[in-house]
Each structure stands twice: as structure tokens, then as C-alpha cells.
Amino acid sequence: MACMDLEMANEFRNLLDRDDLPEMIMEYDTTFNLGNYYVSWITFRFTEFMETEYSPMPTIGLACLIHLKKLQSSHEYFWNMVKEEIPEIASSKKLLICTDQEAAIVNAIERYVFPNIPRARCHIHAWKDQKMKLRSLGISSRSELAKYRSHFYELLHQKSYIEYCAVFRSFQRNSMNTEFATYFEKHIHPDMNSMGIWSLERYNVNYLLLTNRSESFNALLKRRFVKTRAYAEDEMILGSYEIVRRQLLRIKRARFGLGENWLLRRHLQHLYKLTDNTELGNIAICEEMDSIHIEEGKETEMVKYTICKMIS
Known part of the structure; x- marks a missing residue:
């Protein structure tokens, strides 16, 4: 109905x-x-x-x-x-x-x-999806999940898509589990340019x-x-x-x-x-x-x- x-x-x-x-x-x-x-x-x-x-x-x-x-x-x-x-x-x-x-x-x-x-x-649903994937990879401690969550929200709060890409590549090389990085690039990365704070200014929105x-x-x-x-x-x-x-x-x-x-x-x-x-x-x-x-x-x-x- x-x-x-x-x-x-x-x-x-x-x-x-x-x-x-x-x-x-x-x-x-x-x-x-x-x-x-x-x-x-x-x-x-x-x-x-x-x-x-x-x-x-x-x-x-x-x-x-x-x-x-x-x-x-x-x-x-x-x-x-x-x-x-x-x-x-x-x-x-x-x-x-x-x-x-x-x-x-x-x-x-x-x-x-x-x-x-x-x-x-x-972004809340996107983080829930990532958390589920991390747990499936055996990454389930509170400190590890907190680290990945912090990375995700740091990426979302970059000032531009170019800056986001640069920071993402740094995380990918230095601190992301290899299998999770592949998952992120395939399932999360394509949506980041519409989720990120830089993309929302035209809607008079300054939050995620x-x-x-x-x-x-x-x-x-x-x-x-x-x-x-x-x-x-x-x-x-x-x-x-x-x-x-x-x-x-x-x-x-x-x-x-x-x-x-x-x-x-x-x-x-x-x-x-x-x-x-x-x-x-x-x-x-x-x-x-x-x-x-x-x-x-x-x-x-x-x-x-x-x-x-x-x-x-």
C-alpha cells in the first residue's frame, strides 16, 4: 500500500x-x-x-x-x-x-x-557492511575495528576527491589488510565520491x-x-x-x-x-x-x- x-x-x-x-x-x-x-x-x-x-x-x-x-x-x-x-x-x-x-x-x-x-x-550502512567483512576476515577486536572505522571516516572527511584518493592509497599500502583493501576498492570506493563531505556542499550540507x-x-x-x-x-x-x-x-x-x-x-x-x-x-x-x-x-x-x- x-x-x-x-x-x-x-x-x-x-x-x-x-x-x-x-x-x-x-x-x-x-x-x-x-x-x-x-x-x-x-x-x-x-x-x-x-x-x-x-x-x-x-x-x-x-x-x-x-x-x-x-x-x-x-x-x-x-x-x-x-x-x-x-x-x-x-x-x-x-x-x-x-x-x-x-x-x-x-x-x-x-x-x-x-x-x-x-x-x-x-555512511552508517556502509560502515556496517565493512565491519561485517572485517569480521569475516578474522578482524574483530575492538581496537582493530576502531582503527578501520577511524580510517573510513577520515576518508569521508577529506576536502576533495583527489585528497581522498591520495589518503586511501596511503591506507591501502600501509595499514589495510590486503583482502579488505580489495573489498573496499570494489564495494565501497565507487560510492565514496557521493558519500564524502566534499561532494555535499552543493546541497548546503556540511555533515555526512x-x-x-x-x-x-x-x-x-x-x-x-x-x-x-x-x-x-x-x-x-x-x-x-x-x-x-x-x-x-x-x-x-x-x-x-x-x-x-x-x-x-x-x-x-x-x-x-x-x-x-x-x-x-x-x-x-x-x-x-x-x-x-x-x-x-x-x-x-x-x-x-x-x-x-x-x-x-
Whole structure:
């Protein structure tokens, strides 16, 4: 089952390929403990707001997939639904998709749905893959793993791809297990130029990407769905609808500086001035109406979602 709030889709569409905003990042991650199924969310950075140490750019939920098995066909179906609703993604020149290295996800996105959109690999998942390989080679002591982890993150924090290559060759010659060095060159090195900090400046990002930066979004899921594996699909849909509608209200409030810590970019602030009480009243009405609809849980309000059949 695939769900997307069409108003949020329109907000996303309005951020694409803007010359006055940083390039966009979408993230795709799967959570396992909400029900007897998987829930995969597409989230995105809302680039109208600034990225600061104390006020990070918000991560917003765009669409979710409820699926029983982790199949490539399920991810293809879902991403094709997103493509149908937001066809502008396919031709975007200022978009990056961050995922883990799960073959079903990578193949669905890169080969069949958005072959022309660059993809970055989550560094946490990349390190987990390396740690598994090291242990298979008998390198499992805490100090040895810490050394390899330190090397990996030192490589990621180089200032350029050229500097990364030079440091990698040094590690390869002097401190890497030969078999692991071969593994790294084949399975990790090809993704380093999209994972490294040097490659992320164009997205107004000065830290490494991870799919669970949607962790800030996953935290919303965990607060909404507090019981482990206890929710039916209809409860998941309604709860997800609630989260996305709340985020839409937060966006509207933050644009006008009303009680949110998301900081609107300076050059956009003149567009959202409360010159009278009209806009404030509109926000209050939207908030009240959404609260009523969410509390009542009416199926009729779910027309704002694109609801598709359950995928096995």
C-alpha cells in the first residue's frame, strides 16, 4: 500500500530545481517494528529553511510504502507512483537520493525508475557492511575495528576527491589488510565520491548523509506509534496522515515565524509577512480543521492521500 499527501507533494514540487535554494536531498529508509509488515518512508529536506547548528533544516515526510516483503517489485511500484504524481523528479538536475545499499532498493531506483538521478549511500550502512567483512576476515577486536572505522571516516572527511584518493592509497599500502583493501576498492570506493563531505556542499550540507537522518522523522513515528508491532494497516495509514498534516501546519507556521524553530531563509521572509490577521486566521482555521479530521479519523479525509492496493 502506497500513500502520499498531495498537498505535501505540491510543496515538494515547488522546491525542485530552484535557483535561489540549495539542491534537494531525498532519503529512503525502512522501519521494521510498527506492525507485521515493513514501512518505508521517502523524506526530503525542506530547503526553504536554513541549516544551522541549533536549528537543522527539517526532514519532511513525502510518501510511505507499507509492504509485506522487501521485494524490488514493491519498491519499483512505490517509486513509480511517486514519479506519476511528481513527474518533474525525472528531469530534475538538482536532486540527490540517499539510500542504504539494499539491492532491491538500489535496482528499483537506479535501473528502472530514476536512472538519471544521482544516489548517495548512507555512511552508517556502509560502515556496517565493512565491519561485517572485517569480521569475516578474522578482524574483530575492538581496537582493530576502531582503527578501520577511524580510517573510513577520515576518508569521508577529506576536502576533495583527489585528497581522498591520495589518503586511501596511503591506507591501502600501509595499514589495510590486503583482502579488505580489495573489498573496499570494489564495494565501497565507487560510492565514496557521493558519500564524502566534499561532494555535499552543493546541497548546503556540511555533515555526512545517513538514511536515518530521516531519524528525525523516524522519531516522529516512534512517538506516534509507541507499541511494538501492534498496528494494523489502517491505523498506520491514519497515523501517517496525521504526522504529515502536522508537518504541513508546522511549515505554514514557521514561514510566518509563529512558534517554530525552523528558520526561513532571509530572502524569502518578505513573502510571509503578517500584515493583517488574515493569514494568521487561515493558519488557525487549517489547524482546527485538520485536528477535527484527524481525531474523527474519517476515511473521506483520506482523499488527500493517494491510496493504492496492498503489495505482497
